Amino acid sequence: MAPPIDLLSPSAFRGSQPHEQFAWLREHDPVHRHTEPDGSGFWALTRYEDVRAVGRDPERFSSQPTIMIDDPRPGGTFGDHRMMLMADPPLHTRMRRLLSREFTPRAAEALRGRIAELATGIVDAVAGRDRCDLVGDIAGEMPSFVIAELLGIPLEDGRRLYACTEALHSVRGHNRSAQAAAFEEMFGYSQKVWREKSADPGEDLSSLLIAGEIDGVAQDHIDFFLWFLLLVDAGGDTTRNLVGGGILALFEHPEQRAWLTEDLEARLPTAIEELLRWVSPVIYMRRTVTVDTVLNSTSLGAGDKVVMYYGAANRDPTVFADADQLRLDRTPNPHVAFGGGGPHFCLGAHLARVEIACLLQELLVRCPDLTPVGPAEWPDSNFIYGPRTLPVRLRR
Numbered sequence: 001m002a003p004p005i006d007l008l009s010p011s012a013f014r015g016s017q018p019h020e021q022f023a024w025l026r027e028h029d030p031v032h033r034h035t036e037p038d039g040s041g042f043w044a045l046t047r048y049e050d051v052r053a054v055g056r057d058p059e060r061f062s063s064q065p066t067i068m069i070d071d072p073r074p075g076g077t078f079g080d081h082r083m084m085l086m087a088d089p090p091l092h093t094r095m096r097r098l099l100s101r102e103f104t105p106r107a108a109e110a111l112r113g114r115i116a117e118l119a120t121g122i123v124d125a126v127a128g129r130d131r132c133d134l135v136g137d138i139a140g141e142m143p144s145f146v147i148a149e150l151l152g153i154p155l156e157d158g159r160r161l162y163a164c165t166e167a168l169h170s171v172r173g174h175n176r177s178a179q180a181a182a183f184e185e186m187f188g189y190s191q192k193v194w195r196e197k198s199a200d201p202g203e204d205l206s207s208l209l210i211a212g213e214i215d216g217v218a219q220d221h222i223d224f225f226l227w228f229l230l231l232v233d234a235g236g237d238t239t240r241n242l243v244g245g246g247i248l249a250l251f252e253h254p255e256q257r258a259w260l261t262e263d264l265e266a267r268l269p270t271a272i273e274e275l276l277r278w279v280s281p282v283i284y285m286r287r288t289v290t291v292d293t294v295l296n297s298t299s300l301g302a303g304d305k306v307v308m309y310y311g312a313a314n315r316d317p318t319v320f321a322d323a324d325q326l327r328l329d330r331t332p333n334p335h336v337a338f339g340g341g342g343p344h345f346c347l348g349a350h351l352a353r354v355e356i357a358c359l360l361q362e363l364l365v366r367c368p369d370l371t372p373v374g375p376a377e378w379p380d381s382n383f384i385y386g387p388r389t390l391p392v393r394l395r396r
């Protein structure tokens, strides 16, 4: 029997992704016509091959005008200014070139020492306590500190901006005033950085972006805001939720946790890939069909919305043996948690892996008796998945 299909309600993503719905759709209706109360509806993709094909074909499946299911509100765009995530090649290629050298595996590796120091500081800050919130006090600190350092702003401000991203990621209309306030704050802050770094550039991404040109044209303060928003936004609750959701998965699979901690340093890199597959912190990315086309025997019309569900593709049994089992030693693990490998493949993937590795290493070594002491809370989102809070006891 088909389960009721509703991939829009945030309640479908509380506690777990809707794997029952995903499994049914993958098998019976892989290009599913999903209704939308305030919109035209969209095609929901749940098979690995379809998710990869769409993500890798920007000519037929555009990232413009947006990668969110909701269309932009009238007046909700910035004229000709584009955020990289919502641009198509060739503009996208030129934009990405501005930053790509800062996010290579080698660049991420060069930051490992500093990121390990941050991890030590984060665990030091809770070490004297008996209990804490694993998400807010530990997991969320790392990405907000790292992006603050990269952008050349105080760590404390990074923490504040990261709180704004959560409001921005919650479902539209659920808390409109908080969303508007978060947007205003982010805009105001980016303009302050723009002024300060224009006057006194440093060795940071903000200064690099301000000095950057695309086709000989300088970036203006709106372009800078869109970069700023993207960088603070993309690496914040995604990385946080992988750590929060990953620790939750370890609590729920004690035998896997025991296997991992037996030889933590050697096993962590493989385990992180499985946690990425398992948690899939980015629930979806949307594309818009540019020409009438056919996908997996289904006709799609120009202008249709197509939504790639990464958590569904990551449990596709045709690609992953025992897809519904957490196996921290899984290799190979061609998950699509960072995207299906197209032009928008996560720019921060290498950096995220270093952040996650340093934090999990520090946490699992220093707090071997870490245990949950209450239920997790979940955000109001159908876009980013993972617990919002997770109360834990740090020692026996």
Ligand code: HEM
Residues within 6 Å of the ligand: 055, 084, 085, 086, 096, 143, 147, 230, 231, 234, 235, 236, 238, 239, 242, 280, 281, 282, 285, 337, 338, 339, 340, 341, 342, 343, 344, 345, 346, 347, 348, 349, 351, 352
């Ligand atoms: C576990 C953590 C993370 C996950 C799961 C994640 C996932 C994703 C996904 C699914 C995409 C879209 C891929 C596509 O459309 O094909 C993306 C894009 C992006 N991510 Fe990440 N991300 C993470 C961490 C980070 C970090 C730490 C940064 C950097 C600070 C970052 C920066 C970006 C940027 C800039 C893009 C846009 C790339 C483009 O449009 O070319 N991400 N990420």
